[in-house]
Amino acid sequence: MRYLTKELKYKGAVLHYAIYQGGPKTLLAFHGFDQSFSHFSQLANVLSKEYTVYSIDLFYHGGSIWPDSSKPVTKDFWKALMTEFFEIHRIDEFSLAGFSLGGKFVLATFNAFPERTRSILFIAPDGIRTSFWYSLATWPGWARKYFQRMIAKPEPFFKLLDTLKKHQVVDESVLRFAHYQMGSKHQREKVYNTWVMSRELKFNMAKTADLINRHNVRISMYLGRFDKLMTEKGMTSLLKHVKEYDLQVLETGHAMLIDKVARHIKTF
Numbered sequence: 001m002r003y004l005t006k007e008l009k010y011k012g013a014v015l016h017y018a019i020y021q022g023g024p025k026t027l028l029a030f031h032g033f034d035q036s037f038s039h040f041s042q043l044a045n046v047l048s049k050e051y052t053v054y055s056i057d058l059f060y061h062g063g064s065i066w067p068d069s070s071k072p073v074t075k076d077f078w079k080a081l082m083t084e085f086f087e088i089h090r091i092d093e094f095s096l097a098g099f100s101l102g103g104k105f106v107l108a109t110f111n112a113f114p115e116r117t118r119s120i121l122f123i124a125p126d127g128i129r130t131s132f133w134y135s136l137a138t139w140p141g142w143a144r145k146y147f148q149r150m151i152a153k154p155e156p157f158f159k160l161l162d163t164l165k166k167h168q169v170v171d172e173s174v175l176r177f178a179h180y181q182m183g184s185k186h187q188r189e190k191v192y193n194t195w196v197m198s199r200e201l202k203f204n205m206a207k208t209a210d211l212i213n214r215h216n217v218r219i220s221m222y223l224g225r226f227d228k229l230m231t232e233k234g235m236t237s238l239l240k241h242v243k244e245y246d247l248q249v250l251e252t253g254h255a256m257l258i259d260k261v262a263r264h265i266k267t268f
Helices: 037-046 075-089 102-112 132-138 141-149 155-166 172-181 185-198 205-214 233-239 257-266
Strands: 004-010 013-020 025-030 051-056 094-100 117-125 218-224 246-250
Touching: 004 075, 013 037, 013 075, 025 037, 025 102, 037 051, 037 094, 037 257, 075 102, 094 102, 102 117, 102 205, 117 257, 141 185, 205 233, 218 233, 218 257, 246 257
Parallel strands: 025 051, 025 094, 094 117, 117 218, 218 246
Antiparallel strands: 004 013, 013 051
């Protein structure tokens, strides 16, 4: 599907995104870690009769730039940035979609603009109950400094993973994911910077659900049956407060879930 790329510069940050021109409704899509806007291309194609999709690169991904690696994105900054985005594109109301790490930005956008949100498509979202892997970002400052040192010398980190595996503290598939994501210095820098950048995007699920219920926001959620990062149990902290929602569990793991969702929707 053809698309147009644009960027928004705001107070030193650069938000890069693609516009998949389609139907009259607006969908903002946020990808997962180590992905880019292009990972929503198949879903944008499936939804093209109904939606024009703005697929947004997260900071430290694709063409988006965060100017200060020592500081996180605050909720106020994100609201101001998206206000500018909506004014540029003359967007009054919208729907949201987020996969994995992108779930945090869905929650940030929704909590900032609940009255303008029509529906949310959660795909194995982070931010509802953060997995062990992503929760490292919220550890105390001394712990983050420990992981920052691991960028250059990762051996102690891998020994820690081996210890966690030995004592069965964390599921083995999560540890394999961690090994993969920390495999090179460039990748470790990306992991650490992404952790720091997104660590303040935390939200109360009961209050979020109250906003969903009050504004009649339609909630759809897709999970992978074999996904150990984002589990059905982990989603209950939000879903137990939501009056109505649609939950689908597909026969897949974590990595390919966006495309699996696109194929699932296409069959209906």
